[in-house]
Structures are given as structure tokens and as C-alpha cells.
Amino acid sequence: MAKKLKLPLDKQAIQDLRAGDRVLLSGTVYTARDAAHQRLYELIQEGKPLPFPIENQVIYYVGPTPAKPGQVIGSAGPTTSSRMDKYTPTLLEMGLKGMIGKGYRSEEVKKAIVEHEAVYFAAVGGAAALISKAIRSVEVIAFHDLGTEAIHKLEVENFPAIVIHDVYGGDFYEEGVRAFQQ
Amino acid sequence: MRVIRYEEIVEKVATMCQEANFELGEDMMNAFHQALKTEKSETGKEIISQLIENAEIAAREYMPMCQDTGTAVFIVEIGQDCHIAGGSLTDAINEGVRKGYQDGYLRSSVVRDPIGRKNTGDNTPAIVHLEFTEGDRLKLKMTAKGGGAENMSGLKMLKPSDGVDGIKAYILDVVRAAGPNACPPLVVGVGIGGNFERCAYLAKKSLFRPVGKRHADPDIASLEIELMEEINKLGIGPQGMGGTTTALDVKIEVEACHIAALPVAVNLNCHANRHKEVVL
């Protein structure tokens, strides 16, 4: 059974999560992928304010397809997270509490997740039409010029995801595969 | 000499690009349903169910099954007795891709140059491979190839003495290293032989064969089956979260090669294994 979770995540909710848990997320998430991460990182380096309050928030690594007329958003599945690894520890230091993507994270990111009590979720890569149904509203809030890569504020309802890295250092990619290796 | 009009190709290509992205083939749907029966991991089953539901939504609502609508890759079999009137074949394909991707609200995922990285805005240029055949027909085979799985592909120049064991070991290495990043369950395309660039092409070409269809040569066919079993023992499973369905199929194409060479290429495809074919 999937656990229902409200976003932003509070401390207790994060501590209750374990690698392998299936969750349905409801609330606000911010989208950012390669180009937006680079800009956020540059702003932090320059000591400038970020275009959204990152503390306690969740970032979704996604670059959706353009919405058709009448659609809230186009297809919107996760992109490969490792491309964001370079920037993630800095964002976690700034108070980011969750990330949704797909695929492996670096050792530095895993360490930072434990240190800053955050969580890494995977959504099903390629289940982009299905996931788009969980997205209720979309608003571009920063870096408009980046198009699909701009930062969008999404309101989601019952967004399906799976916990990969928890605050205890759990790693579902490792544990899951170990259980089925022959 | 048969004449095929430029505009006809443009229209066909535009439709193919959209259909490939909206409708997953019957071969893949069957493979999903089969995997749902055999998968041992509960999470794995849940993921496969989501993929089935996802494909159904995409087909019903005419929306892309994946937000990475891919690079448009074509293998064109052109009969030597067929003439294209009104423009070049490459231009016609690119115009079709432009139209198909823009009208279909598909994502533009191509940058003009690999270092400057500015998006071309219309998903062109397509990647076009030509093969000449006898006759006067034009066959267009298209795949929308996603970046995640393509990025985890690999090629290695093995030594002839590495033999079949070396080939297998390398293929398993590539699949293992890809883990969740290539969006398993995968279709694994393998090229063996040829030379450096030909081998990569063979791997890509093998992916155009429908899932479940074995190679005509029984020895290659049994190597495909053997590899599939070994890959599924790796435990990677759907989305790399553990399970018994890592590959839905393995495809191999082989060709003659140099006496000193044994090139092997592994082109991974994700479960969004999008293919269309038309004959003009």
C-alpha cells in the first residue's frame, strides 16, 4: 500500500520514510533540471536570493512536453537525477528536503541526504502520461527564458513515487537488486 | 522508375513521429502483460502496471507516453528504381519531423551543436541511415530514441580470443552499469562484427525488430535467449529497484569483420520502445 504524504514535508514525515516505501505525494513541488540548477547554483555562489523559498521544499527533475490546448501540462515524467548531482549538496545545505527523479545519485549526494535529513524519491521513468494526471496546476515562477527547463511551481495530488534514499542511509536501488540477484 | 513526391514523405514522416510517441506497439504491450505475470517483485509489478496504464492513457488521449520524445532516428530502405521528386529525401524527412513534433506538441530535444548546446526548437535534424535495395519501394522505419537509455549504451573492440564469453560479459557489464538510469525493463540491442561505426549501427538496427521476434539464424536466436536469461538474473528489475524483469528482449545483429577484430556494441532501449514503419 502506498503512504499518502503532504508537501512540503515536515521533519517527522521524513524520518518515518524508509527506502522502498511507495508514496503518493500531494502539495507543492518545484521543477528544475540541468539549466535551472546551474542558475540556482550561480545565484547561491554570488550570495543572491533564490527565486523561490527553497527551505523544506521538494524539487522535481522534469522537462515536460508542451501542453496541448486544454491540458494543464504535457507528459511529465522524471529525468535522470545524476546530472543534478553536482549542485544538489549545495541545495540541501540551503534547506531543500526532497528530490524526485530517476536513477542513481553520487556518494556526495547520498551523504548530504543523510546529513541534512532529506529524502530522494524516484518516479517511474517513462510513466509520463500517467504522472501528468497527478499534476493539478502549473505556474512558471522563474527563468522563463529556459522554456521547458524554466522553474515551474506545480500543485500535485497523489503523485506516485518510491523512496530510494532515506535519512538513515537506506538505498533502495542496492537493497532491491540484492534481493533478486541470482 | 517510380516517382515518389517530396510532400508525401513529409506527411508520412509527420504522422509516424506522432504515432510512435502516442501508441506503444502491440509487441511491447504483450511483453508488459507477460512480464506482469512473471515478475517476482511487488514493487516491480506495481511499476509494470503503471507502464501499462501509462501506455493506455497516452494512446487514448493522444499524448506522448514519455516526456522525452527522443531523437528521431530513421532507417530508410530505398529501392534503386525509385525517384524522389520535389526535393531531397533528407530535407523531406526533416520537414516531416519538424511538422510532426510541432503539431503533435512533442518536446524538442535536439541541440544544434554539442558544445554550445542551443536547442534547435523543432527536434531536427533527424538521424537518417540509408540502405539501398532492389525494386521501386521506399520503406521508412522510425524510432523516437530517448536520451536516458542511449546515454548508457556502449561499444567495445574485443579481441577475437575473447570469444562468445567475452561478448556476453561485456553486454552484462553495460546492462549492469546502466542500472535504473536506462529506465528498465529494457530492450537490449546488440551489434557484433562489422567495424567500429558499423557495429554501433547494427546494434541500433537490431532494435527495429519487433519484441519477441527471434533472429533468423538459430545460433544467434539461441544466443539472444541465453543473454536474456542472464540479464534477468542480474536482479536489476523494473526501474532498477530489484526484480526479475530487467530485459523484455535481447536483439542481436551480426556482420563480417576484420580477422583481427571483434567489435561489440550494446544499444540500450528503454521500455518506451517506440517504432513505426511505413512503405511508400
Ligand code: SF4
Ligand atoms: S530512458 Fe526512455 S522511458 Fe526513460 S525517460 Fe528516457 S525516453 Fe523516457
